[in-house]
Amino acid sequence: MREQAPDTRTGTLAHLPPKRKRGGRTQGLMQGSAPAPIDTTPQSARLRKLRATVENALRNEMATTAVWYADKLVTLSRGNVEDVLLLARSFYASGDHARAARALETRKAYGSARQPAAQFERGVTAASAAPELRARLLAARCLAKCGRHADCVATLEPALSAGEAFDSGELAGPPAPPAEDAGDVDGDDGGIDLAAAACTVAGVAYEALENRSRAVAWLVRALRLDATCSEALTFLVERRLLSAVEEKRLLGELRAALTGDDDAWIAAVYGARLCVHDAEQSVEERFGGLERVHGLGENAEVLCARAEHSYYQHDCRGAHALARRVYGADPYDFACVPVYLSLIHISEPTRLRRIS
Secondary structure: OOOEEEOOOOOOEEEOOOOEOOOOOEOOHHHOOOOOOOOOOHHHHHHHHHHHHHHHHHHOOOHHHHHHHHHHHHHHOOOOHHHHHHHHHHHHHOOOHHHHHHHHHHOOEOEOOOOEOOOOOOOOEOOOOOHHHHHHHHHHHHHHHOOOHHHHHHHHHHHHOOHHHHOOOOOOOOOOOOOHHHOOOOOOOOOOEHHHHHHHHHHHHHHHOOOHHHHHHHHHHHHHHOOOOHHHHHHHHHOOOOOHHHHHHHHHHHHHHOOOHHHHHHHHHHHHHOOOOOOOOOHHHHHHHHHHOOOOOOOHHHHHHHHHHHHHOOOHHHHHHHHHHHHHHOOOOHHHHHHHHHHOOOOOHHHHHHHO
């Protein structure tokens, strides 16, 4: 107990003033409320510089450089989870998906596969998610890239055990935008719900495992978590996983979820991609708003969708002209190839024989 001195005015004992540490900081009640001092040791400064170097290398597509520095960073930080994740991101950027998955697994960056350190929760984006969740999602993506789809699903599903609770049957709108003074956050994935991204990866893996029903269930759940998760919608459309009735129902839900002014263009593009067999609207009625209101009439994806709609409404020459424009601008955009090849006999029969 601290010594007490008598108060000469009242005759009672008064507490002595708190002792001061070297440098003028006080000990006692105020110490707990003071902000933690920044670690300025040489080792801490070196780690901060290494992290900045790796992030800079990744931003500038220097994946090999990023791997080299991230490898040293993990050793010096003794396996810090964020640093292990940085190393795995570097491996992923370099195309070495097996090493990325191995780095995350062996260093327990996301806990064990069956006992997750954290659960995916609705409304959490990459900017605010725990590093263990980001590590688990990246590991699942790497396993899928390596063709280990069963392991991918086994990695994700334990952390998505609350997935049934997420799916209320109604699509959720996009997450709220960050506060104006929040500043930019490195690694922000644009605000896509991380749980929706995980559901999408699981759905893609189930499709590769030829489990169509579970693939559809996870992909639709992803859109119900976050209607702006375009990866899920693109996969559903390109693989033709939904029937015409299911597409129409899903489009209605998506439009109901994307009612804000900033999201109207997303709903319009979704409307162009879905329900291509529906002839209730003419091509001009369906695509006029995209061109006049949203300025997306010349977008390659919109042109491909317009060509497909024209094809199913028996405007073969119009469909061929649109598909030819897309193919001519980018021969590696394979989305328009089915329409282009099916109609190439109209004006380019010689080219069709040459391609075949």
